[in-house]
Amino acid sequence: MARLKDVAQAAGVSIATVSNVLNGTKAVTPEVERRVLEAIARLGYHPNPHAQSLRTGHSRTFGLLVPDLTNPYFPALVQAVEATARAHGHALLVMDAGNEAEREAEALALMANYRVAGVIWVPVADRGTANGHFPIVTVDRPVAAYDAVVADHRQGGALVAQHAFDLGHRRVGLLSGPRALPSAALRREGFLAAAAGRLDVVWEREVPFSSDLPPDVVARLAEPECTLVACANDAVAVGVLRALRSANLRVPEQVSVIGFDDVPWADFVEPALTTVRQPLGALGADAVTMLQARIASPELPPQRLTLPVELIERRSAARPVSIRVAGDDARTRPRPSPPRVAASDAPTGEGDGRPALHTEACG
Amino acid sequence: MARLKDVAQAAGVSIATVSNVLNGTKAVTPEVERRVLEAIARLGYHPNPHAQSLRTGHSRTFGLLVPDLTNPYFPALVQAVEATARAHGHALLVMDAGNEAEREAEALALMANYRVAGVIWVPVADRGTANGHFPIVTVDRPVAAYDAVVADHRQGGALVAQHAFDLGHRRVGLLSGPRALPSAALRREGFLAAAAGRLDVVWEREVPFSSDLPPDVVARLAEPECTLVACANDAVAVGVLRALRSANLRVPEQVSVIGFDDVPWADFVEPALTTVRQPLGALGADAVTMLQARIASPELPPQRLTLPVELIERRSAARPVSIRVAGDDARTRPRPSPPRVAASDAPTGEGDGRPALHTEACG
């Protein structure tokens, strides 16, 4: 492969000059610049990243550390991160913590050793496992000391309460996620706040993020005493769908179900899940631009960016039959204008309206 | 960070000696080795990978290039690849081709520039885009010149035919995938071969890997004239499920459906999909060991490893009502011993019985 030396020789110039035109470090005569550029193109020269890293002490590589790649939340995220990192001339070192704090710490150490320019980190738990000494931006699960980009879970919770109300529901059940996870806690808060005074939350239960529901929950679902159940998660929602089905309750005719996340298969279950979509693509893209900002100015206090979420209406939630008004068909009824989003608790962020990533399953 | 020099100084020895004990390059006195090791431990020394790469011309890094991370096929694969690469002391550079040959070629070039030790490559198409000059093992979509590890799609096809027959089906429909993809072609071949003389394939249609079925197919599904439809894919299987449902045909009571891939949500659709599972974890792990073998002996002719697949019985396929024999209940009927797998066309591989990765969705 062509080295700096070869280019210099071909252009009849010293290697320092070539380096300077490459990095714009120093001014050069237009004529010389032309010769150098021409030589570079002709030889197909690309700098050796290892030599660069050795010399400068940092690489043009980002690290991405996620708790568990098979969690459907992540693929879209890493895709977005990789794409925008690559667009900015950075490669991506991806590591999977396998949901273990130990493997996570090891991964962080490895990345430090690789002199990554910075890492994008989705911590396995919110234990503030601060570590090595490079720029970090966390995604989805903020760690106090670092930058963070998160979806507006609180707004998401509010959105489902609002939607339930708009559809005409009054008595609802709530299956909230593990209180220990900030995301779950915020969804719950947002839901409860928006429900206050309008929705009667006839029962609430904290469940793990899984479609295997605790027995008491499936029992309760057989006699729901509500017309809609709001779920912590799309996975939880399919658990609910199952329980409802085996209790011979029809969705959404008898009870509506709303999920959270809009995982790729949310459209594949029966009935297709009404849910709230996290802007995974934007989350990833903004994480890397945030990381670059952090690298550019390391001294700034930790920033937080909160991106808006979006309610996706599909078939699992509809107007409750009990209050259906004659002549007012759900199909033809004009939808109320989408509820204006209340700013969340951490309004640092200015989410852009970037369209969500389109993902599609195949072969 | 501690450098070789520091270790040498601390151990009262030259840097060459430290390097030698690190790499086992040359014999050293036990006493000296002890001192060096102690110094290394005390200083928490880790070699600078960039210096190593610069000197040796190759890095302890593998590349992984996939066509599209949001394809549910891949997350489990990259997880397995990352885990086993890491276990062998290698980091992983992940790139996503976004299903574009152009981005794929660019990614390959970047990896070459990064002096990766080798790359694991799932080509976007089977166009033999041979390229850079480093060890490559392809996964799922073999390219003539390189090593390959693939799932036994042919056997998979045979498995579904066999299963259909065992359940008592005789008239079946086949929705095969794009003939241009080797995997789809092999599934079809295997299916047809195993069906020959036992199953009546009343219709066949080639469809894209998508749950949006062509109109004529959904029309056909309204009057299926068969008791089971074998699908190219889990995605097309859910398309079939939908079509059947809107034709008021009950699955599996009136018509059975079998998918392919066992995507993570195959258990979430209604009814849960009977399908064939690809050993994604083993595929990934074997790909990296194969890559290491290739690196160790570059002169060997291209190898091919074919891993067995597994039929996952869930609820979408059952005995056809039409031929149910009195007293012979599907629940109690002894299942025939699992069909012995016929060796596939490329029997180079000796798939090990490694258990497939357990993947689970959460928050």
Next chain:
DNA sequence: CACGCCTGGTTAAACGTTTAACCACTCGTT
């Protein structure tokens, strides 16, 4: 006109390894 100052370029050191070449010994042989 001599001086200092830009301007555009070169030389050489340094980053942290690996590894070939070299060297001082100790042994076993003759």
Next chain:
DNA sequence: AACGAGTGGTTAAACGTTTAACCAGGCGTG
């Protein structure tokens, strides 16, 4: 006793960059 062959260690070069230090000439200024 002299020699050759290990044995266990060191010295120094090289990998391909970046960048500080240096330098030659042109030019406005006193």
